[in-house]
Amino acid sequence: MSEGTMQRAAEREQPVRRDQREQRVKGLHRFLVCAAVVPVMLIATGCSSDSGSDDGAGDGAQTSASVSASASPSPTVQAAVYKSLPQPCKVLSKETLEDLVPKAKSGKEGSSDDASTRGSCSWSSLDNNGVKGSQFRWLNVSLLRFDSDVTRGSGDKLAREHYETQVQDARSVSGAKNVKSEPVAGVGDEATAVRYDLKKKEGSFKQETVVARVENVVVMLDYNGAGLAGEKTPSADTLNKLAQKAAKEAVAAVTKANGSGGGSAGTPSSTPSKSASKTPSKSPSADASKAASGSPSPSASKKS
Incomplete structure (x- = not known):
């Protein structure tokens, strides 16, 4: 190429x-x-x-x-309305005491570990007419206030439960005869009167018990009477009327001790207030230990 x-x-x-x-x-x-x-x-x-x-x-x-x-x-509970209790031996006026226990000199206040949550006072009266016999009367008022507690409920709720228990206990006393109960109007938020007959060695006793609730406080009034050494038995109707009058007065004393408003209802609380950890003892019935002569000393027919 x-x-x-x-x-x-x-x-x-x-x-x-x-x-x-x-x-x-x-x-x-x-x-x-x-x-x-x-x-x-x-x-x-x-x-x-x-x-x-x-x-x-x-x-x-x-x-x-x-x-x-x-x-x-956060837990809440309705605050209790009533924050205190009156002195139990001063819940009844002098006039009322003269009607129920005319021979009583003074009331005997029961022991209490917390006077703001519980208290009681009792009076006994013996009208000694010598050979004609004697009229015996015994009266006891007990007060119990419930505080609200987040674990147990409101004070009002706890008081209602205790009220119902006390009414049931009053209706089921051992040895009671002719038991009758009836609601009582105009005494606190709710009230029940229970009456019955109780036979003792000293005589026949007529028992009247009035259980009342006002807000978070329960008032229990026990009143009984007997004719001793041949004296006639007192009228159950008369005792019932006197007991209801005294219960109404005791409830009014609770309200008065807390002021007209009663407290701070409706205020929620996130912490529990101090609650009454013990339930009140059942109020005793009277028991005259001596018959016609001497002064009878009441003893408990129910556990105190």
Whole structure:
């Protein structure tokens, strides 16, 4: 092949080679551009995924906190209305005591570990007529106040429960005969009078018990009488009327001791007030230990 022919062949090959190089350069450029784009997309996707994960965790934590807060609300209870009790031996007027226990000189106050939650007072009277016999009377007033407690309930609720228990106890005294009970109007929020006959060695006793509730306080009045050494038995109706009168007066004394408003009813409390941890003892019936002569001393026919 001549030199001229080889030169012309080489010149024809040069454009072809340039085109091939340019194509390879363009291909490499596209590869590099694509390679650069992939990490950017991965980074963008990763950031988007992380952001969503964080938001979900935050929402979950907030939801959990909300559920916990709603699952354990602060305990509340209706506050007790009455905060104190009157002196038990001063709940009845002198005139009332003269009607019920005319020969009583003074009342005997019962022991109490907390005078603001419980108290009692008793009076005994013996009208000795010598050979004509004697009239014996015995009177006891007991007071119990309930404070509100978040675990046990409001003072009003606890007082209602105790009131019902005391009424039932009065109706079921061992040895009682001719038991009768009736509601008493105008005495506190609710009141019940229970009467019965009780035979003792000293004579036949007529028992009158009035249980009353005013707000968170329960008042229990026991009154009985007997004719001794041949004296006639007192009238049950008369004793009942006197007992109801005295119970109404005792309830009024509780209200007065706490002021006309009685207290702060309707105020919720998140902490329990001090509650009466003991239930009051049952008021005893009278028991004349001596018959016609001497002064009879009352003893409990119910547990005190």
